[in-house]
Amino acid sequence: MVTVFDVPAGRLIEKAAEELEKMGAKKPEFINYVKSGAQAERRPEQENFWYLRLASLLRQAYVKPKIGVYRLRTHYGGKKNRGSKPGKHYDAGGAIIRRGLQQLEQLGLIKKEKVGRTITGKGKAFLDNIAKQIAQA
Secondary structure, X not given: OOOHHHOOHHHHHHHHHHHHHHHOOOOOHHHHOOOOEOOOOOOOOOXXXXXXXXXXXXXXXXXXXXXXXXXXXXXXXXXXXXXXXXXXXXXXXXXXXXXHHHHHHHOXXXXXXXXXXXXXXXXXXXXXXXXXXXXXX
16 A cells, blocks of 8 residues: 655645645635745745645644644744854744644644644545555556
8 A cells, every 4th residue: 555655745745735726725815925934035936835835734744643833833944044144943934834734624634633733534545545646657
């Protein structure tokens, strides 16, 4: 049986983003105007950035047993260019991550636990089916 761990993450996320868009995930209006965090110099330039981020969040929920906004902010953050001073890590913005997790909850792919969020059986099956399609191609 092919799982998420058996296929390249980039291809899995791209294919899952397409499927999430077909499932009816809605892109928030503000996403075209905001940066993804303090470390970013500009807003994301990809048209399907929101769906890629949703797919990436779903994969993170698959790979790690419990995820939360705090840890994901660290994961999606990066080094900020501070001019002549040494670069420093800054966390990503929490609003994009939080709204993405809420939208995945509405789709039934992840669920909220007492501490953090976990992937549901529907979410695992969704990603495993995509991984199977990628492995066969």
